[in-house]
Amino acid sequence: MDTQIDAILKKNQLSVTGSRKRILELFLTSTGGALAHGDIEKKTGEKFDRVTVYRTLQTFLEKGIIHSIPTVDNSVRYAMCKETCAGGHHHDNHVHFVCSVCSNTICLDTVLIPEVKLPEGFQPEECQMVVRGVCKDCH
Amino acid sequence: MDTQIDAILKKNQLSVTGSRKRILELFLTSTGGALAHGDIEKKTGEKFDRVTVYRTLQTFLEKGIIHSIPTVDNSVRYAMCKETCAGGHHHDNHVHFVCSVCSNTICLDTVLIPEVKLPEGFQPEECQMVVRGVCKDCH
DNA sequence: TTTTCATATGCAACCGAGTTGCAAACAAAA
DNA sequence: TTTTGTTTGCAACTCGGTTGCATATGAAAA
Structure with missing residues (x-):
């Protein structure tokens, strides 16, 4: 695990x-999701300063390690990117689910956003x- | 026009x-959209205090005169509700479009959100x- | 029209999320 | 171990939004 983390950062x-x-x-x-x-x-x-957390998230975002998720309540959440994500440009074409009970945000990787005309x-x-709705754990 | 406004408020x-x-x-x-x-x-x-604007929007929202629109950039926008909207509960099942040129937010009333499994x-x-994309005026 | 009373407004102060500048601490390379 | 460029923590600040309270105002009664 520790080696995996080091590897991701070094990469x-x-x-x-x-x-x-x-x-x-x-x-x-x-x-529990994002x-x-x-x-x-x-x-x-x-343990870490607020500013450090903000900056670390910012850095991870730029490098494409994580991606940001829009939420209904106007807060920002983050989740790990899949392998296919390269720096700055994400394959983030899946639906996000926000549970109104536990308020977790979950990436539904298998549910693709349908095309609209x-x-x-x-x-x-x-x-x-x-x-937004009730997730499978709170159901 | 003035009578229409009075009527909406009185209603x-x-x-x-x-x-x-x-x-x-x-x-x-x-x-220009929302x-x-x-x-x-x-x-x-x-002309009016910030607080007054906030409270007025809040009031209109509660009464179902306007509805709020989620945006990609995490700001809140508002638009008039259709006749079918009742207080608090909106028929807000259409797609919203945010123009990356003029940054207007537009209700695409005719484009319904598709069902996802x-x-x-x-x-x-x-x-x-x-x-998000380029709207028909900036195109 | 005038009086009354609830409601709406404006102000000031406050709150929380996020940002910036800068000096000190630290990781990585020499 | 020393050097150097990056990262961190702190303080101070900005910005969007909220709250409490005194004053102003709309609407309804007299």
Whole structure:
């Protein structure tokens, strides 16, 4: 596990530091879906400065290690990217699910966003779909 | 026009005040899609207090006069509801389009959000779909 | 029209999320 | 071990949004 984390950081030309290791570990071991900034601060026991967490997430985002997820309640969450994600450009064409009971955000990797036919003149570039409801654990 | 505004307010048991009339007028005459809080402040020429604008939007939202729209960039925008919207509960099942050139948000009333098949155990309640791209005016 | 009363407004102060500049701490390479 | 460029933590700040309270105002009664 520790070697895996080091490998991911090195592969992205990032120096291996305490906060990066810890935050990356959280993403790798997280079972309850995507993580918000607040979740990370809590789970690290406020060991790292708020600013460090923000900057680490920013860095991971730029390198394509994680991707951001839009939510209905206007907060930002993050999840690990799949292998196919390269720096900056994500294959993030799956539906996200937000549970209204446990408020976890889950990547439904197997559910692809369907194509929609837009009115004349509209050129789509990117599409996001968020479903709110009850997840399979809270059901 | 003025009578129409008064009628909408009265129908929703709201007293007719300057700020409510002006903000409602903005929504009725707005051609460039949905309005963000900032747009409203600008268009009213800072005539009303920030707080008043916030509270007016809140009120309209509760009464179902307007509905909120999720955006990719995590800002909140509002648009007029269709006749079929009742207080608090919206028939907001259409796709929203955010233009990456003019950054207007447009309700594509004619484009309904397609049904998606979720994995076993997931119960959907609400679904939102946002397409980012170039709108027909900027095209 | 005037009076009354609930409601809406404006102000000031506050809150939380996120950002920036800078000095100190640290990882990686020499 | 020393050097150097990057990362971290702190403080201070910005921005969007909220709250409490006194004042102003709309609507309904007199």
